Amino acid sequence: MNDTYKVFAGRPVQDLAQEVCRVLGTDVGRAEIFTFSNDNTFVRILDSVRECDVFVLHTSTPPVDQNLMETLIMIDALRRASARRITAVLPYYPYVRSDKKDQPRVPITARLVADLLTTAGADRVVTMDLTAAQIQGFFRIPVDHLTALPILCDYFAAKKLKHPVVVAPDAGSAKWASRYAERLGAPLVLLDKRRLGNSGEVSIANVVGEVQDAEAIVFDDEIDRASSVAEAARVLLDHGAREVYAGCTHGVLSGPAVERIAASPLKEVVVTNTIPIPPAKRIPKITVLSVADLLAQAIRGVHEGASLSPLFR
């Protein structure tokens, strides 16, 4: 039987794939992927994959749906080309925030995505820092759920801050932030937000905990429009924090995010490259750490059947 493996990559993650494959000592699998003028995506796998252990590296980044369909189409092509096993490696999971019905008649798109991946033919999934770890349970197939927590914590620990406190930007992130607080040995602070009247507007009602003279680090799974983190920075400084950092795994940075960060009193925003950060967004305040080494170890472990639990420490 064919004992080799191949890593194929979607269009937006070619750089990440190169970095991952360099660690693995292999080449990115060859595939032809393009969009016809009628906006249909076409995929042709150029290397034979019969009986191969295949990894499809992709991520969720705009155009989000095109990238998701590209993932599904690649998987379909690989399955019909008789790959032995197909692992979707999606460091930023598509529609990760649509994970529950919190109002009537809305979808649970993150579950839909799980079903679409399985239907297309994925045999297993590797992903990172899901907003809710329960999303693993949206799958019947095995999921390896990696975390950038050690990468981010090591980075902040190396700063040797005097009085670091870890800040959860809202109640929903408290659990998330508490894991970082525990690892950094820092106190936890919670920003308590409230809806104002019927308008749907939200504002920070309260800083629950003590930030006087502290270096506050706001931790979350992702930074999207950066409004929450920018407002948090202002409120924390108002309450006496010395300086404010932000750290997250997924730098979505959509819409006005980069401008907001630039204009905010945030000292530094640390993200990883689970989503490609184009040069235009790489302003000095934004630090991008790489997860390529982590993904490479996961791919090797999955292929060789070695335990991945060391990666979770």
Next chain:
Amino acid sequence: MNDTYKVFAGRPVQDLAQEVCRVLGTDVGRAEIFTFSNDNTFVRILDSVRECDVFVLHTSTPPVDQNLMETLIMIDALRRASARRITAVLPYYPYVRSDKKDQPRVPITARLVADLLTTAGADRVVTMDLTAAQIQGFFRIPVDHLTALPILCDYFAAKKLKHPVVVAPDAGSAKWASRYAERLGAPLVLLDKRRLGNSGEVSIANVVGEVQDAEAIVFDDEIDRASSVAEAARVLLDHGAREVYAGCTHGVLSGPAVERIAASPLKEVVVTNTIPIPPAKRIPKITVLSVADLLAQAIRGVHEGASLSPLFR
């Protein structure tokens, strides 16, 4: 076509079923359920259910696995007896806490339960106050996720406490508690727990927020062994709280829970009857509110195809 519906109930929820059916103006469906001396569960449905819209009321309470299998066996019998549609009504969802892989090589039993219910033949599920709302996404079939939040908040609002604060007993419950805080218009306080060294022991490191002279209400989805809530009461009183209440939907009250509550400085513990509370556990400090009316409305709404969204307000 048969336009009637029938409600069948497992052994431990016969009282609740009577209460629900009284609201609905119907009788509990007749079924013979017993355990053979070889410990096998036997079910025989006594009423014809051909083409009926059938509801199976059950819940998770010890013996937990026997009750789950009883639910599955009832569904199997109803499906093979040609019921048109089967809705499992499980106010306390089995294995609700096993909802993610937070360490290597553990199961996600809450997802397994979802698959078992679907495999047995459930067409839809009604449940209440899941620890993580994401569990809805463990199902492909529709889930109606009810909440006892209005019932509990109305009860506490009627007390007209002077300075109520809502307390999340740990970071993982912060989101949960914040919904109660918002509805009661009370500030949120968070108990920050930390693991001590390598021993795995956990203790409350910090009261994040202000409780001086307040009436603290610790809200959570369930109270199991009551160690967490009893310790919270002591810490909150130490930090100046005037009195401490606890409220939750699911009164699991396992092991030493009732003794602990009796011995603790808690003023009152308010639960609902999603799990049957036997007389022996109904000590004066424990108040049990009924969800029968809520379940009855949900059943009627599901049967008649009416919107259930008013129930979620």
Next chain:
Amino acid sequence: MNDTYKVFAGRPVQDLAQEVCRVLGTDVGRAEIFTFSNDNTFVRILDSVRECDVFVLHTSTPPVDQNLMETLIMIDALRRASARRITAVLPYYPYVRSDKKDQPRVPITARLVADLLTTAGADRVVTMDLTAAQIQGFFRIPVDHLTALPILCDYFAAKKLKHPVVVAPDAGSAKWASRYAERLGAPLVLLDKRRLGNSGEVSIANVVGEVQDAEAIVFDDEIDRASSVAEAARVLLDHGAREVYAGCTHGVLSGPAVERIAASPLKEVVVTNTIPIPPAKRIPKITVLSVADLLAQAIRGVHEGASLSPLFR
């Protein structure tokens, strides 16, 4: 049981939906659909659909993948909102041309789309003029396959052309064109294309059949970039045709299509509105016929359980 039906429509087909619902004497179902700044699509169904017979009208038009995901997300939301039955009405089927493996390691995306629709929760599909009628067999659920053939033929018959011939623009369209030829009682002509050397370029090698002094009508299922139809017009006129028309169901009209048509010797290009044709593309040479009446009849037939076979005549 709820005996009503509701028609919901995706963003690009709001006009078509209005037209269809006018015929049906009903209103388009209310839904909130928008794209977040992170490019995620959000859907909320505003009308209760419990136990309703629901139709989701959508089509494949750029952004193709976003529109497909929007369809899937709408279906997911409707299924979880307890719709009794969900029919996807997709007059132009997504990825209709990717229907076979004609080279190694390519996907069969049209089959993938069928599986995605079924996975999301579609109970049945209504579509129109599939390139290959075999695509019906990509589904296990029932498919109603409508055709615009009578609409197009009636339009051309009303012109009372003297010597009409029907032209298949290539061998793969011969079967398609022959059905139009038979209905119009006109001879069939075939353009025989050949690949030139190894370059992959294709050119019309031969006009198989007689076009001298005839009014040639080139029929196909869709016109995409219009290169084929424009070249056909030139070759047919070179071979003595008096004038050249083109007719198709699906006016994809991507890339340079409209410019090409304008610049070509084509007298008129007749398409339908299975794909929305924006005003900018509605040049005088392009005639757009409506399929709204046909879709309305199909929806009514499906809902009422009436035979649709009259629609196929």
Next chain:
Amino acid sequence: MNDTYKVFAGRPVQDLAQEVCRVLGTDVGRAEIFTFSNDNTFVRILDSVRECDVFVLHTSTPPVDQNLMETLIMIDALRRASARRITAVLPYYPYVRSDKKDQPRVPITARLVADLLTTAGADRVVTMDLTAAQIQGFFRIPVDHLTALPILCDYFAAKKLKHPVVVAPDAGSAKWASRYAERLGAPLVLLDKRRLGNSGEVSIANVVGEVQDAEAIVFDDEIDRASSVAEAARVLLDHGAREVYAGCTHGVLSGPAVERIAASPLKEVVVTNTIPIPPAKRIPKITVLSVADLLAQAIRGVHEGASLSPLFR
């Protein structure tokens, strides 16, 4: 690829597992299995099983449903831990007697169990002496159906009885007993039972065949409450049998079984250890033969892809 295999065992079959693994020359896989005070079962697999060929040894014994759920939860944990293949080895199959609808509106729990095992993730099943061999057909996955017939027959053959006759305790066991009769070269006798009036009571109406001066051996698949076998012994002695033995694969021995056997005129009851027989039940009259060697051979055969047919002779 990982070419090793591992055997994990549920709590009630630890002894059997030790015995099986001793034959195999391997150790029982390490797993943490316990019950929380809320009666939820927890499983954690301690050895890495990525890409391993895994066997889960369990059986049906009280608490029956807890043991079944433990089996399912172990399988779920192993599947999510990326085991390559999972074989459930269940010498006594759960709910084996609930294999048909013999009255209206009863379940077919043995089929339900088959679906639950498959849903949890079992890839194949090894079991022993099913009441009805048709239960194999409840599975789509391969089933290896072992039998203790040679073990039991060899044991009785070694007694060198003078005039052995094989007795089927009722019509439903006639086929079963006839296989033993044929192997032992002994005549077959049938006890014909009848329901008395409308009371549902059953009594032995007739001994069909000749037992005068014979050593009667009553064979069945299992002995549960032992009422049937004890009554058979009395009737057979009344009809002139010299002595009466009983043999079966599965010693369920529930309720008053052991007392009944002790009090009955049965000379010896021979069972196997497909169900653990605790010391308290091991009275002198009860002989327990081991199936460990048979299970070990089956596991080795399944792992190595060797034919198991020699085991069936």
Next chain:
Amino acid sequence: MNDTYKVFAGRPVQDLAQEVCRVLGTDVGRAEIFTFSNDNTFVRILDSVRECDVFVLHTSTPPVDQNLMETLIMIDALRRASARRITAVLPYYPYVRSDKKDQPRVPITARLVADLLTTAGADRVVTMDLTAAQIQGFFRIPVDHLTALPILCDYFAAKKLKHPVVVAPDAGSAKWASRYAERLGAPLVLLDKRRLGNSGEVSIANVVGEVQDAEAIVFDDEIDRASSVAEAARVLLDHGAREVYAGCTHGVLSGPAVERIAASPLKEVVVTNTIPIPPAKRIPKITVLSVADLLAQAIRGVHEGASLSPLFR
């Protein structure tokens, strides 16, 4: 919604269908079914079935596989034609005897047939007198398992035989025969067959029980080649029986069966029309009872959602 039902019938059961529909007061649904010269079966349903409750009456009779495929193809056509529900009514179930793996590497074709029916689109099944009632458990969909026992017993009871005994032709039929014995209030007798040496030949070793001067009725589920029943007649007469009858539900009567019956000392062989008995096989000794009334009641009950349990008494 469409509240009507339609009964369609395969080619070999047109007569039975006429009889059933006469009882129901309806007409057999119109369908075109024929075999092309390339031996492919073609089906076209001529009546609209959209949203109808449809019954497909067929049975297993030579050419067995063509009739099975015809059933599957009819179901496929009805499903794609949008029937609301499809019930396969198969009085003689295909491959009913292939219900277990009793030797290595054989199929369980009766389970395969269950899966084929479900795959084709059957929503439920009505069948009669399965060799093993466990075959119901081969299906996940509901199965109504009818029996001709009352029809056959009433026929024999009307004969008012003096000393009837019921004979099981082998150990595997003992359970079956015992149900008839109980209903007729007659003693049970068992023919004990043994394999002779290694040749695979089987002969009756023993008549277990008393037949002297009795009217012996050999009951079985089916009579196929009639060798077993003919030999039984001879042995029973040798042992003193006055006369020998045979009764069964399914008159397979393959190969030399009719000749054997004619030549045998059997007084009468009673079968039903679950399988069509052509005139050539209707010799005076063979009596054919009709199950049309029973099937009609079952169809009406299934359609109206009425309890079928009276049919099982």
Next chain:
Amino acid sequence: MNDTYKVFAGRPVQDLAQEVCRVLGTDVGRAEIFTFSNDNTFVRILDSVRECDVFVLHTSTPPVDQNLMETLIMIDALRRASARRITAVLPYYPYVRSDKKDQPRVPITARLVADLLTTAGADRVVTMDLTAAQIQGFFRIPVDHLTALPILCDYFAAKKLKHPVVVAPDAGSAKWASRYAERLGAPLVLLDKRRLGNSGEVSIANVVGEVQDAEAIVFDDEIDRASSVAEAARVLLDHGAREVYAGCTHGVLSGPAVERIAASPLKEVVVTNTIPIPPAKRIPKITVLSVADLLAQAIRGVHEGASLSPLFR
């Protein structure tokens, strides 16, 4: 793990299997296949196949349904016997022409067959020259779609005809014929058929293209009753063709086909052995080319995980 493979063959393809296995240097797997007198097919696999890579060679030939069921039963037996992977090798696909709903309420039997094969347990399929390549999309499992085009073209090229033209016998075959025309470098001609009035009769209305003095080769996927090809020959000769050949992959040759070919002015009819051609049909005018070498290469490639794309050139 077992690294061998085995080829089993159905009854009608024993000769082809011998030829294929000779190329592969292996023996045909041993299996016992026969039909009982009740017309039930029985299969027993005689070689152990545990963990083997198994190929089931069969084809569609009368009795078509028996051969299909034999294929399914063989697959069921192999799956239950624990084969690791099962590939159905079906050079002539069953019901290949029933691939779409071209009139109301007809089945899509070719899709049904795909589902039946998958349900029985096929993991992949190898087939040849499907009428419509879209049938590949009827499967979710991988399909290798081989073609006899090079074999047929090489045969005709070797004739060194002076003015060959390739003729499509009707519009539906134009695409098919055009591939042969392109490979042979010959012009394409199309026979335009029309239905006459309402009678359903079809006749050739027109020869579209030029055949004067040419050697016409009519290419199609199959020749069934030969009426079409025989009529084509007459019409082509009438239009001046010098001589007429016919070539196809599948020699169905049903009903009067061989007589018609003998009586027709066709010079030679070239088919392959995807369907066994019995000696009685092997008249001098009919040439049979072998696909054994092609199938052997495909089987080897599938087993070894080598790219099959060279086979498609």
